[in-house]
Amino acid sequence: MREPSESIEGPGTGTPRRARVILDAADVDRALTRISHEIVEANKGTDGLVLLGIPRRGYPLARRIAEKIARSYPGFDPAEGLGQLDVTMYRDDLRRSTSRTPMPTQLPPRGIDRRNVVLVDDVLYSGRTIRAALDAMADFGRPAVVRLAVLIDRGHRQLPIRADHVGKNLPTSLDESVKVYLEEIDGAAGGPDRVQILAPAGSEDRS
Amino acid sequence: MRHLLDTRDLSRAEAVSLLDTADRMGEVGHREVKKLPALRGRTVVNLFFEDSTRTRISFETAEKRLSADVINFAAKGSSVSKGESLKDTAQTLEAINADAVVIRHPGSGAPQRLATSGWIDAPVINAGDGTHAHPTQALLDAMTLRQHRARLASADTAGTDLAGLRVAIVGDVLHSRVARSNVWLLHTLGAEVTLVAPPTLLPVGVDAWPVAVEYDLDAALARGQDAVMMLRIQRERMNAAFFPSAEEYARLWGLTPERLRALEAAGGGTAILHPGPMNRGLEISSEAADSDRSLVLDQVTNGVSVRMAVLYHLLTGPQAPHGPDEEGHHDR
Amino acid sequence: MTAEKYLIRRARLLGERTADLLIADGVIAEVGQDLEAEGARVVEAEGLIALPGFVDVHTHLREPGREDAETVETGTRAAAAGGYTAVCAMANSHPVADTAGVVEQVYELGRAAGWVDVHPVGAVTVGLAGERLSEIGAMAGSRAGVRMFSDDGKCVHNAVLMRRALEYVKTFDGVVAQHAQEPLLTEGAQMNEGAVSADLGLTGWPAVAEESIIARDVLLAQHVGSRVHVCHLSTRGSVEIVRWAKERGIDVTAEVTPHHLLLTDEKARTYDPVYKVNPPLRTEEDVLALREAVADGTIDVIGTDHAPHPIEAKECEWSCAAMGMTGLETALSIVQLALVETGAMDWAGVARIMSVTPARIARIEDQGRPLAAGEPANITLVDPRARRTVVPEDHQTKGRNSPFRGLEVPGSIRATFCHGHPTVLDGAVAGPRTDA
Numbered sequence: 001m002r003e004p005s006e007s008i009e010g011p012g013t014g015t016p017r018r019a020r021v022i023l024d025a026a027d028v029d030r031a032l033t034r035i036s037h038e039i040v041e042a043n044k045g046t047d048g049l050v051l052l053g054i055p056r057r058g059y060p061l062a063r064r065i066a067e068k069i070a071r072s073y074p075g076f077d078p079a080e081g082l083g084q085l086d087v088t089m090y091r092d093d094l095r096r097s098t099s100r101t102p103m104p105t106q107l108p109p110r111g112i113d114r115r116n117v118v119l120v121d122d123v124l125y126s127g128r129t130i131r132a133a134l135d136a137m138a139d140f141g142r143p144a145v146v147r148l149a150v151l152i153d154r155g156h157r158q159l160p161i162r163a164d165h166v167g168k169n170l171p172t173s174l175d176e177s178v179k180v181y182l183e184e185i186d187g188a189a190g191g192p193d194r195v196q197i198l199a200p201a202g203s204e205d206r207s
Numbered sequence: 208m209r210h211l212l213d214t215r216d217l218s219r220a221e222a223v224s225l226l227d228t229a230d231r232m233g234e235v236g237h238r239e240v241k242k243l244p245a246l247r248g249r250t251v252v253n254l255f256f257e258d259s260t261r262t263r264i265s266f267e268t269a270e271k272r273l274s275a276d277v278i279n280f281a282a283k284g285s286s287v288s289k290g291e292s293l294k295d296t297a298q299t300l301e302a303i304n305a306d307a308v309v310i311r312h313p314g315s316g317a318p319q320r321l322a323t324s325g326w327i328d329a330p331v332i333n334a335g336d337g338t339h340a341h342p343t344q345a346l347l348d349a350m351t352l353r354q355h356r357a358r359l360a361s362a363d364t365a366g367t368d369l370a371g372l373r374v375a376i377v378g379d380v381l382h383s384r385v386a387r388s389n390v391w392l393l394h395t396l397g398a399e400v401t402l403v404a405p406p407t408l409l410p411v412g413v414d415a416w417p418v419a420v421e422y423d424l425d426a427a428l429a430r431g432q433d434a435v436m437m438l439r440i441q442r443e444r445m446n447a448a449f450f451p452s453a454e455e456y457a458r459l460w461g462l463t464p465e466r467l468r469a470l471e472a473a474g475g476g477t478a479i480l481h482p483g484p485m486n487r488g489l490e491i492s493s494e495a496a497d498s499d500r501s502l503v504l505d506q507v508t509n510g511v512s513v514r515m516a517v518l519y520h521l522l523t524g525p526q527a528p529h530g531p532d533e534e535g536h537h538d539r
Numbered sequence: 540m541t542a543e544k545y546l547i548r549r550a551r552l553l554g555e556r557t558a559d560l561l562i563a564d565g566v567i568a569e570v571g572q573d574l575e576a577e578g579a580r581v582v583e584a585e586g587l588i589a590l591p592g593f594v595d596v597h598t599h600l601r602e603p604g605r606e607d608a609e610t611v612e613t614g615t616r617a618a619a620a621g622g623y624t625a626v627c628a629m630a631n632s633h634p635v636a637d638t639a640g641v642v643e644q645v646y647e648l649g650r651a652a653g654w655v656d657v658h659p660v661g662a663v664t665v666g667l668a669g670e671r672l673s674e675i676g677a678m679a680g681s682r683a684g685v686r687m688f689s690d691d692g693k694c695v696h697n698a699v700l701m702r703r704a705l706e707y708v709k710t711f712d713g714v715v716a717q718h719a720q721e722p723l724l725t726e727g728a729q730m731n732e733g734a735v736s737a738d739l740g741l742t743g744w745p746a747v748a749e750e751s752i753i754a755r756d757v758l759l760a761q762h763v764g765s766r767v768h769v770c771h772l773s774t775r776g777s778v779e780i781v782r783w784a785k786e787r788g789i790d791v792t793a794e795v796t797p798h799h800l801l802l803t804d805e806k807a808r809t810y811d812p813v814y815k816v817n818p819p820l821r822t823e824e825d826v827l828a829l830r831e832a833v834a835d836g837t838i839d840v841i842g843t844d845h846a847p848h849p850i851e852a853k854e855c856e857w858s859c860a861a862m863g864m865t866g867l868e869t870a871l872s873i874v875q876l877a878l879v880e881t882g883a884m885d886w887a888g889v890a891r892i893m894s895v896t897p898a899r900i901a902r903i904e905d906q907g908r909p910l911a912a913g914e915p916a917n918i919t920l921v922d923p924r925a926r927r928t929v930v931p932e933d934h935q936t937k938g939r940n941s942p943f944r945g946l947e948v949p950g951s952i953r954a955t956f957c958h959g960h961p962t963v964l965d966g967a968v969a970g971p972r973t974d975a
Contacts, residue, residue, distance in 0.1 A: 086231070089243035089273075089519075099524035101224050102231040139240040215738075292855050314858035315729075315740040316810030323809070324854075337858065339740030387740060411745070412737030 019179075022170060023195040028151065031167030032061065035149050036068040038165045042147065043116050046076035050112055050143070052085040054121045054133055055103035059084045060184035061151060062120035083107045085119070085140075090132035105136070113141040118165075122180040124150040127161035152195055154178050168195070175200050210322045210331040211517050213340040214392035219368060222349070222395055227365055228516035229350050229509065235272055236511065243515075246275035246522055249306040254296065255334070256282040256312040261483060262334050265507070266309050266343075269514035275522075278305070293317060297326035305329050307522055315339035315384075330521040338382045344482055345388035346513040349396060351505050352434055355478045370397030375427050377403040377460060378438030378490050379449075381410050385482045386438055390416055403427045405460060407449040424460050428469065434478040437462050437491045453489055461488075462495040470500065478502050543959060544579035550589035550920060552910050554886025560589060562916040565959035570912050582964070584920055587953055590890045592624025592655075592917030594897035594906045595867065596687065596716070596794060597770060597842030600626070600657070602648060603641070604633025609847040609937050611645065614867070615654035616971075617845070617936035619962035621867040622919035622952040625656040625898070625906045630667070631692040637662035637673035639681035646683035653971030654962050658903055661685040663704045663715060667693045672704060679711035686902040689716035691770055692817070694752060696722050701756060705765035712902060714792075716768040717756050719777070720818065724748035729858060731804040731819040739807060741857065744819045746774040753777050757784035757791050766790035768900055771844050773799045773818040775828035782837045792900050794842035795829050797873035798864055798942055802826075806942070812853045812860030813942050816846075833892060834883040840897045843870050847938025865938040869929060871921060872948035879923070880949060886923075894919075905958075916959040922966075925951035935968060 023031065043049050046069060053062030066078040088102040119133050130148060137143065149165035154172040172178060179196045208221060217225070235241055251270045253263055263279065270277045282296060300308055307330045310318045315337030322331040335341040352372060357364045374393055380386040380402050393400050394417040401419040402409065413420060421427040428435070440456060450456045457463065462479065470477050479491075479501045487493045496503060547560040552570075559574040560567055595618065601609035611628070618626045628645050630636035636645060642659035649657020661678035665671045667690045678685040688708055695701045695717060704715050725748045730736050732743025753769055757780065760767040769781060772793045781793045798816065803823050806814040814820060832838040846863025853860050866873075874893065878884040884892070898907025908914040926949055931941040955963040960972040 089245040094245055094523040096525060099520050101228045104231060105234065135244065139238065139242070292851065293859075294854055312856065314856040316858075317856040319810045320856055323811075337740050338742075384740060387738070410737035411732050411743055412734035415734040415737065 017198040018201055019196045019198050021194050022197050023168060025193040028167070028193045028195065031151060032064050033068055035165045035167060036065050036072070039065065039118055039147070039149060040069060040073060042164065046073045046081070048115045048144065049076065050081050050083060050108055050115045050117045052083045052107075052112070052117055052119050052133075052137075054119060054129065055084060055086050056185050057180050057182055058119075058121035060182050061122060063184075065120060065149070080108050080110065083112075085133055085136055087129060087132035087136045090135045092128055092132065105140070107140060111141050112137065112143045114144045116145050116147070117143040118147045118149050120149045122151050123178050124148070124153045124163050124166075125156055125178075127157045127159035130161050131159055151180060152178055170197070172197065208520065210318075210333075211342050211521065212319050212322060212331065212333045214342045214345045214388045214395070215340075217392065217395060219395050219397075222346070222392060223366060223368055225346060225513070225516050225520060226350050226353055228519060229346070229512040230364055232272075232515035232519070233509065233512040235515070236508065242272055242274055244274050245519055246270070246273040249275045249522055250278060250304065251275045251307045251309060251518065252278045252280055252300050252305045253334075254280045254282060254300070254308055254310045256310070256317070257335070259311055259335065262311060265510040266334060266514050268511045269518060272511070273515055273518055275306075275518070293321065294324070294326050297321055297324075301327045301329070307332060307518065309334050310336070312336045332517060332521065335384055337384065338387075339384050340388045341384040342388050342392075343510070343514050343517060344385050345392040346517070347506055347509040348389055348436065348480060348482070349392055350509045350513055351480060351502050352398070352478070354505065354509075355434065355476075355502060359476050368396040369393060372398040373401070373431060373433045374398050375401045375403050375432045375435045376438065377424060377435055377462070379408045379440055379444060380404045380413070380438065381408045382441065382444070383438050389436065390418055394418070401427050401432070403460065405450055405456075408444075424466070425469075428466060431473070431475060432477050433475070434480055435462065436480040436482075439482065439484065440486055440490050442486075457489050460490070462491045464492050464494040467492065467495045467498060467500075480506060482506070543961075544577070545582055545956070545959070545961065546574060546576050546579040547582045547584050547589065547918070547920065547954075550584035550587050552589050553890050554588045554923075560910065560918065562918070562956060562959050565916055567910065567912055567914050567916050567918075570910065582920070582954060584953070586924065587920045587922050588886050589910055590622075590886065590919045590921060591894040591907055591910060592919050592955060592957060593622045593871070593893045594901065594903060595623055595626040595843050595845070595870075596768070596840055596897045596901050597691070597796075597844045598626040598628055598867065599631065599844070599846045599863070600628045600645070601847060602632060603644065607849050607937075608852075611648035611657065612652045612654075613935060613937045614845070614847070615649060615652045615657060616968060617865075617867045617934060619654040619955050619957065620935045620952065620968050621869070622871050622921065622955050622963075623655050623867060624917040624919070624955065624957040625658060625903055626867075627658045627660050627687055627901050629691045630660045630662040630689060635662050635666050636660065637665050637667075639674065639677040639683075642678050642683040642685050643681050646681075653973060655957055656903070656906065658687070658901060659683045659685055660691070660716065661688045663688045663690045663695050664700065669693060669695060669697055669700065672700070672707065675704070675707055675713070676710065679713060686711065686713045687716055687768070687900070688713055689718065689770065691716065691718045694718050694720040694722060696752065698755060698759070702759050702763060705760055705767060706763045709765050714766050714768050714900060714902075716770050717752065718770050719749045719752035719756070719772075721748040721752050724751075728819070729815070730807045731821045733804065733822060735804045735807055739810070741807065746776050746821070746825075749774055749818055750776040750780055753780050757781070757789050760791060761787065761789045766792070769793040771796050771799065771818055771842060772829070772838060773821050773825065775825045778828050778832040778837055782832070785837065792839040792896070793832075793837065794840045795833060795838045796842060796844045797866055797870045797877070800826060800829055800833070800877040801873055802942055807857075810857045812855065812857050813864070813940050813944070815857060815860050815862050816844075816864050816942075817862040830877060830881065830883050833878060834888075839892065840900060841870060841874055841892050842897070843867050845936070846940075847936050848940050849937075850939055853940050863940065865931070865934065865936050865941045867936060868934045869941060869943050869948065871952060872927070872929075872950040873943065875923065875950040876948055916956050918954075918956040919952060920954040922951050922953050923949065925949065927951055
């Protein structure tokens, strides 16, 4: 049987790659602060607001955003407005990529019916994960509105999906990959929070 | 893993991954929409050469919760009883493009034969073969034991094994595919297994298994067990001199009310498992079967989750060479 | 007798001295150095070993009744290809060979086929049912001249009946060949009982089911002063019992199959029924004990227990499959692999266990004779240096159930002379006798 593929290494492990830090810990924190404010602004307050993080790295980001919102807007309680939505079973590449062990889905106690859901993920790329998330959500309830917040938008969309809140737009080429390190997932061994871009060895240095 | 034929083939990592997945699958049963789209458009055939309504319903529920199309082929009473061979049946399933075959068969090794003979390409899941193996039963038992331990410790099950857990498997080990599959899986997961049975119901060669063997149930229980798994005694064994009478068997190897009281008095958290269907009054008393220690209904619930996990792991991931993956992982 | 003349040039007789063999009129006319061809066809045998033609005391030819599995024609052609010049055809045909009529039919079919001498084995009990003695005297007195009696496939488990059979065959200097299998201990048995059967959940076939019958039978043979032959002995314990009996002077002979000298019950882990056989494949310890017993003479002969089955009888679940393996065309190679190349036995020993002693046990007077002038020209030429991969589809037998499929084995049969006629020549099947 295949091992679960929650590999913290990006695809292409084993081939030499050059890493370049795009956002450091302070940049990540600033981006999340800005997104927090944008979310509340777009929601016209915190009423009915639910943040759903997509495992693995979307969830800690959602929690950080929830905590930031709670600090600025005391009416918001993360216990009521934060959850995790696993999309593994809804992916459209189940027959192609390695099969993964699904993660828990944990919704806020009052669910998502008629609430204003913000999906949170680390990197927006093809858009297929978000499509899976929209399908998954439909099995749990019918939100009033769904928005999308991502730390990085690296482009190359394959579906008509866009983010409402973006930490950083990062133009990339297809042979590059983007790697987000977060303490909650990668632990101390992963180093400080940061976003890296990994380019194949020998490619043009565009910095 | 291309097929699931026996728990003996599973590594610890594979088993833990299956159990972790099964825990997630278990959540689906509590949702309003008890269905996942993971196997949409896939056809799973339940090929049952032996009656087993319980196992068939469990697999069918698992398949349907994953949105697979289900075909039930009760080979008993169909063309097979007219002399159609396993090979012809397999090739028929191949011709209708079955994506997986769940097989229950009275002959030991029939699933392996199906998987290795080249008659069919689809993954084969053993739903119980003769007196050989019943891997999904062992996985659901392990899932139940893992939950039991996590509950007592108020801990999470994710990623854990059964290291150090003491499990007594009691009864007709000789004819039990459940016992065999449990021995290998529990050993792989680090549990300490004791087989308790009359010598007539232990296989010659049991000394090569990674277990302790005990004839005396009271002595085994007195040593302290985290769980006792009572095996079903087939009524037909009584005519073959494996033991003198049902009464004597129940007295010496049954989980009687007296033994239940002894467990209570000892104060441990010993759980009671039984693969079902139970012979109340023979291998297990009603008091034991219905006590708070009994996890029999958890086993039934977990059976669906484990079977979903197995189907999911066997039917997703690269099945055959495909073109280059057009999409990266979302965290890329 | 045949009018053909052949000169076998420079063969190593029994793997020892090199000599020429002149064959004429079905007999060995002359043995010597640099013999004149005198119009004989010359067979160059440099590097080949000449052995007396092999005699199989244990062959299932399946005819009459199961011609889908084998016929006398295909089975004896396979025997010739394997270097045999005589086979004893077991009695479990349909109808059972329990009357003079059936044994004469098989005998005549063998003569007509012309590949080897066919000596039918008569059933001990009517229909192999283990209830009443069959017409042993009539079979002995028939044209087939039966001397060996066996219910092979079934055990003569009734001790009284076995005693009577042992006594009765003395009338004709016959022998009872026992298939030693206590039936109650082996009800539904699928494979050797031990560590592997425990893992596989296949009903075990305990060694004691074989050993207890052998122990009983040697004691019976001693008591009534008859001789008993033990078919396909398969366990270390059986070896010890036969060794004990021989030390006490009991007239017992024992046989082992090639497959029991090479394969173990570990093969059952594949659940491939090609490894399902009666008696079952045993353990490594048993295999080593059997080889040792052949080397020290406790086991007297190789019997192939050649048991061809139609494809569908093996292309199924283990529990549904028929028991048995083909063996005639691989016997020499497996014997070379398991006994000669392990140093347990030389080629003179091979001649003893595959020809001389089998002929003596079955009381076949014109087989298993020395390679000497005036003897019947039953000769097998073996190339011990050859290496070949077993491909059952290439075999002469109808059976494809060889457990050695794909195995690279030593040794090949270059020629077989049956009463002076080459049934195999230049390593290929040549043709049957037409004069018999």
